[in-house]
Amino acid sequence: MSTDSHIDVSEIPQEPLLLTEIPGPRSRELHARRQAVVPPGVHSVMPLYIERAHGSILVDVDGNRIVDVCGGIGVTTIGHTDEAVVAAAREQMGRVTHTLFTMTPYESYVEVAELLAKYFPGEGQAKTLLMNSGAEAVENGVKIARKFTGRPGVAVLEHAYHGRTMLTSSMNFKGAPYAAGYGPRAGDIYKAPNSYPLRDGLSGLEAAARTIAYLEKTAGAEDLACLVVEPVQGEGGFIVPADGYLPALAEWCRANGIVFISDEVQAGLARTGTMFAIEQFGVQPDIVLTAKGIAGGMPLAGITGRAEIMDSSQPGGLGGTFGGNPVSCAAAVAVFNQIENDQLLARAKHIEDVFKGALTDLAAKHEAIADVRGLGAMLAIEIVKPGTLDHDAALVQRVIDRAAQQGVLLLSAGAYGNAIRFLPSLQFTDELIALVVRVLDEAFAAEAA
Numbered sequence: 001m002s003t004d005s006h007i008d009v010s011e012i013p014q015e016p017l018l019l020t021e022i023p024g025p026r027s028r029e030l031h032a033r034r035q036a037v038v039p040p041g042v043h044s045v046m047p048l049y050i051e052r053a054h055g056s057i058l059v060d061v062d063g064n065r066i067v068d069v070c071g072g073i074g075v076t077t078i079g080h081t082d083e084a085v086v087a088a089a090r091e092q093m094g095r096v097t098h099t100l101f102t103m104t105p106y107e108s109y110v111e112v113a114e115l116l117a118k119y120f121p122g123e124g125q126a127k128t129l130l131m132n133s134g135a136e137a138v139e140n141g142v143k144i145a146r147k148f149t150g151r152p153g154v155a156v157l158e159h160a161y162h163g164r165t166m167l168t169s170s171m172n173f174k175g176a177p178y179a180a181g182y183g184p185r186a187g188d189i190y191k192a193p194n195s196y197p198l199r200d201g202l203s204g205l206e207a208a209a210r211t212i213a214y215l216e217k218t219a220g221a222e223d224l225a226c227l228v229v230e231p232v233q234g235e236g237g238f239i240v241p242a243d244g245y246l247p248a249l250a251e252w253c254r255a256n257g258i259v260f261i262s263d264e265v266q267a268g269l270a271r272t273g274t275m276f277a278i279e280q281f282g283v284q285p286d287i288v289l290t291a292k293g294i295a296g297g298m299p300l301a302g303i304t305g306r307a308e309i310m311d312s313s314q315p316g317g318l319g320g321t322f323g324g325n326p327v328s329c330a331a332a333v334a335v336f337n338q339i340e341n342d343q344l345l346a347r348a349k350h351i352e353d354v355f356k357g358a359l360t361d362l363a364a365k366h367e368a369i370a371d372v373r374g375l376g377a378m379l380a381i382e383i384v385k386p387g388t389l390d391h392d393a394a395l396v397q398r399v400i401d402r403a404a405q406q407g408v409l410l411l412s413a414g415a416y417g418n419a420i421r422f423l424p425s426l427q428f429t430d431e432l433i434a435l436v437v438r439v440l441d442e443a444f445a446a447e448a449a
């Protein structure tokens with residue numbers, strides 16, 4: 001491993017370069033070493049060991065340059081090793097790295113909370129608790145909603161993903177692999193049918209009526225503390241609900257005193273073309289959860305909600321040693337600045353226009369592509385056996401493997417491994433989009449031959 005702290009990553013050309021097969025010999029060597037000391041439960045979908053990265057390109061230990069269309073699952077939204085983020089984190093690192101905000105606080109935590117309050121998509125003044133991960137954001141969102149309402153129930157949707165802690169793994173749609181064998185699972189969680197336009201044929205209002213009827217029957221509205229929804233379902237396959245679905249759910253929550261929580265861990269912070277994805281559905285959430293892209297690769301998560309709700313917890317009830325770490329907070333402030341200065345919301349819309357347009361053309365050519373969906377730089381194609389709506393996870397995997405051999409890193413999504421998702425950085429160029437689409441085109445053509 002290099003110990004040079006002054007590597008100039010800005011020199012990394014923003015195009016692929018293949019020197020070896022993927023993964024190469026050094027990656028395979030590291031992978032063998034890893035087997036002895038890292039348990040198989042921590043699975044790496046692409047055992048390509050990365051040595052450095054910049055913008056939209058990963059450089060592996062064999063010197064291959066890989067086009068990153070995953071961003072560590074939606075984390076490097078503004079690009080890898082963004083200069084401003086690196087500078088802010090370095091500067092903070094040299095001053096103070098930890099005091100524990102719940103002991104002796106510091107300004108950058110307050111600054112991040114101010115920024116999240118500024119962009120809060122709900123009503124009135126917002127307050128924020130900072131933690132470290134998406135799962136912790138969900139855990140704390142639920143905790144706060146329970147405290148505020150005095151009720152136990154947690155409503156979630158089919159195809160949802162909320163994390164890997166004991167509570168959140170019980171909230172996921174997929175029991176295996178996330179919760180299977182780790183029981184008992186957390187109680188008082190109700191998994192309601194979602195809106196899935198490709199497959200359910202329902203309007204937003206019809207789908208909402210089904211969700212609400214299910215929850216009223218199984219949980220009872222008066223027992224529900226919160227409804228946790230991803231405005232665009234992430235791990236579930238980038239499912240965008242039908243028009244009117246989320247507003248109808250929000251209205252029902254409001255009428256019944258249920259806290260509406262928008263889990264924007266994957267969709268949030270500029271990725272979909274608005275600061276928060278929920279804004280595009282005309283819904284004002286009570287709480288919004290952020291993590292992943294908020295600090296440009298540093299661990300940080302935000303639980304931001306209406307002051308009245310956030311203020312219901314007693315002093316000492318919320319927090320954690322590393323929550324809102326100073327280096328992560330400094331990085332997050334830089335991320336917000338970059339989004340504002342580089343007009344990254346407009347970039348996300350541009351990526352949607354160009355990439356989604358090209359994927360739609362691709363879907364017209366290849367029968368296996370049943371759907372093109374998503375918002376901004378959060379796009380997916382759903383793959384089926386031609387002429388049916390049957391899932392084809394094997395084809396998804398073959399296309400991803402073929403793309404990897406050409407230096408393009410893609411990732412599946414969907415409860416049945418039935419989609420390919422695209423999470424490019426907002427700096428992703430039109431040339432790189434064209435390259436990714438060409439690689440997909442060739443892969444689907446070869447598969448159909």
Ligand code: PLZ
Binds near residue numbers: 133230263
């Ligand atoms: N909520 C909507 O997408 C994390 C999981 C990656 P953590 N999704 C990527 C993996 O395989 O572990 C996610 C999410 C939504 C919550 C989470 C959980 O975020 O930071 O992984 O805990």
